[in-house]
Amino acid sequence: MADKPNPQKSVKIAAGAVVCVESEIRGDVTIGPRTVVHPKARIIAEAGPIVIGEGNLIEEQALIINGYPENITPESEVEPKTMTIGMNNVFEVGCVSQALKIGDNNVIESKADVGRNVILTSGCIIGAFCQVNTCEVIPENTVIYGSGCMRRVQTERPQDHRSSSDRLHTRRVSPPGPEEVQRRA
């Protein structure tokens, strides 16, 4: 790490958070209560601090990185921007998130790639393997899905991943066919 004046290189983990020791957290990161960070997750604060709110779920091999934009070299003077992540977000396995501002209740599905100039509001779902690297604010309750990154607005919030009572009662009723993927319980 380069020597910068007054670097705050500490990682602050609030009480109630579960952070696995196999995960990699570098730089100035603040993790809120009831957030779960799975092993092999990586939270890297290179170009500025990262503040993660409450109740988030960061799964394996997810990468949350506050990195330098591509055309700016680390030597030049850039103001460090803070990456803010709100509450109850889910970062599924293998996703990459560089978005500077993420609201609440979003789901970034597996292997999705969210660019630096995207701002996620709340209730958004970025589908699996979708690459969103536009320069825009994604409106609330948007679902981005499919290989062409089609969009639609959903009327229901995504299921709260932490609420166990919901999980027991909201279950698949029809028997899963051979092509249906097991939804994670």
Next chain:
Amino acid sequence: MASLLQPDRVVYLVRGEKKIRAPLSQLYFCRYCSELRSLECVSHEVDSHYCPSCLENMPSAEAKLKKNRCANCFDCPCCMHTLSTRATNIPAPLPDDPTKTAMKKAYYLACGFCRWTSRDVGMADKSVASGGWQEPENPHTQRINKLIEYYQQLAHREKQDRDRKKMARRRQCMPLAFSEKYGLGTRLQRQRPGAPISSLSGLSLKEGEEQKDITIEPAPALDEVEPLPEDCYSRPISLPEVTTLRQRLLQPDFQPAGASQLHPRHKHLLMKRSLRCRKCEHNLSKPEFNPTSIKFKIQLVAVSYIPEVRIMSIPNLRNMKESQVLLTLTNPVENITHVTLAPCEDDDPDDINSTAKVVVPGKQLVLAGKDAAAEYDELAEPQDFQDDPDVVAFRKSNKIGFFIKVIPQKEEDADVTVSFKIRHDFRNLAAPVRPSEEGGAAAAPAPAESIWLTHHVELRLGPLAP
């Protein structure tokens, strides 16, 4: 390199009604005609219908009644994925005691891919897990049914007229039901464009019933059409509300323009098909009836009868310079096969694609039979074939590697193509056994005769080396 094993590198020529060049893995072999067949020279027949998500079999008559759709499964109108039923608990007042509330199960449909739910279009949650979901009614159903009945009757009448004319011409006493029996399905009555609609006549009334005359009123022509809304041009479009063309056309009855009117439809059935050789009417491929089984009752695919040529390695090809290409030949049958290669003649009508000259080994290549137990049998003696090391590079169970010499003829060739003929012996085990001369109670089966088959093979070797 794995790209050398791509199936379209080596194609075999099929001499049917059309000359088709296809890789061996996509061809069938009719062992009664002893010829290669492709998908275009066989007739396809529907075997059975089944739903791809619940794998339920459905007889053809029932499928036709339900318009080829499954009764239980639904498709997401947004992304066409299969919908799954989810349950939530909602508090509902008990029927006995209105003051207390108990948790009751409510079911709704949801899509796992695009997160569409049935609540998005305003469909109420049902209290039954399955069977509660209805497709919306089409307001034009009655008119369409009436039109169909009228045209069915018309087609039936036309067919009767036609048959009467035929009978009068032939002056034979053929029962009227004769033409009914040979409806669609035989090759005699395939639909010709311009012929009267005979397909509907199969569904028409039986002979004995009296035919009521159905009249239809012509559709009324309106002078005044509903005007467009005034803010049609000035209102900003909200794109998430507008349906895409694909979503719209998947529901041709309604074709809704707004996303809030997209109702789920029942899932389309898929079918299993069987293939039949057009010349000898034998089945080439017949799948099992059970939708969960992927096996075949009859599977006459070309890879299990014809030796397969594959490219193993290509050196740098240079224009007008001879290079050695290594090919492999695999023997799919269990007896020893003798293979002869021959270059194409100069005026061969099949040889249209080749851009290079090829020198093939003149000697006959011998391929060992495929022995399924070879890997377990340690005491097996390796058969000695005395291969010429200039021709045969290696030999491994039922496969040999051999060299051919390629001389590219064209400069700046993006894809050097060579072709040659391969001639091999084929033991036809399906041929009927000829009874021996003496007769006798237990006639020993005559040894199956070998016939020689010739195929035209084309190889694509890739670009010239820079």
